Amino acid sequence: MRVNQLAKNLNITGDTVRFYTRIGLLSPAKSSVNGYKDYSDKDQSRMQFILSARNLGFSVDEIKVIFSRTDQGESACGLVRQMIQQKLEETEKQFEEMVKLRRKLSNAVEDWSHKPDKAPTGNMICHLIEGTYAESSQLEANREASMTPSLED
């Protein structure tokens, strides 16, 4: 099976398959007749695994680590359980960053609606942006925390 066939089977682009081949996660045989890469069914299920892992937010490097176990017949389950736990924590942090940014932006939109347009001066490029402070107030941070959806039932 050639690159575009595999790609079509999994509904991805040939470039994606080539990428994972280039970095060594897929190792197709080389057709002796035309030099084209020849992907096996195992390559396809490997690619499918990569997609599932990426879907869960695993990085390519993390997937490499997983393969380094499973390619030797060892179970990666323990490792994977540990990895996803850490990933959940990272996601939580990023989530909170997003919440902050979202509030920062909507606050800016609100503030700016009270301000007029201005031409730039020697020490002011755009007063809208320059007048927007980075840190959100503690009060807002608390309010946001109370609005953050939890994972508990």
Add this chain to the structure above:
Amino acid sequence: MRVNQLAKNLNITGDTVRFYTRIGLLSPAKSSVNGYKDYSDKDQSRMQFILSARNLGFSVDEIKVIFSRTDQGESACGLVRQMIQQKLEETEKQFEEMVKLRRKLSNAVEDWSHKPDKAPTGNMICHLIEGTYAESSQLEANREASMTPSLED
């Protein structure tokens, strides 16, 4: 003023200042004596503007567009208002992606807690990952939506 002095003033690294110099957002004079770059106060306020804009999530390219106006004395306010509106929408999308990912991960952790470890086989690399489906159910999506903190008061 030299690169590290400017960096210290704004509490950033010299590399950051060099980066923005390299891509042309800062244009310091060159000291004729030693070739070192010589930053003016205007360069510093430019750098400060860049930091404020980056803090609001503006990309370097967007900042370039802003400068292309203000460097000719034209106000960028209209443009900036339009940009931030769009950025707010993008952020909203990314936020929802984060929410989905977070739930996907915590669902996986829950599901996996009921499953045993397994060794890889010919067509299964890690059943935990492979058995985790991409799409969250509509029910969960709705529940998530109701838990999503809104920006309204």
Add this chain to the structure above:
DNA sequence: ATAAACCTGTGTGTTAGACACAGGTCAAGG
């Protein structure tokens, strides 16, 4: 045979800096 259509591998571009590094500069000491 030939032309069009399709396919392949590889090189490069993308973000916003971080890091490495060879070499320049400067004050203190001999």
Add this chain to the structure above:
DNA sequence: CCTTGACCTGTGTCTAACACACAGGTTTAT
């Protein structure tokens, strides 16, 4: 004057996960 060491500078390279461009090979139809 010279040297040692500390500090500083500009530039080249690296990052993640592909997407895109492109020259050239292959296949199919005529």
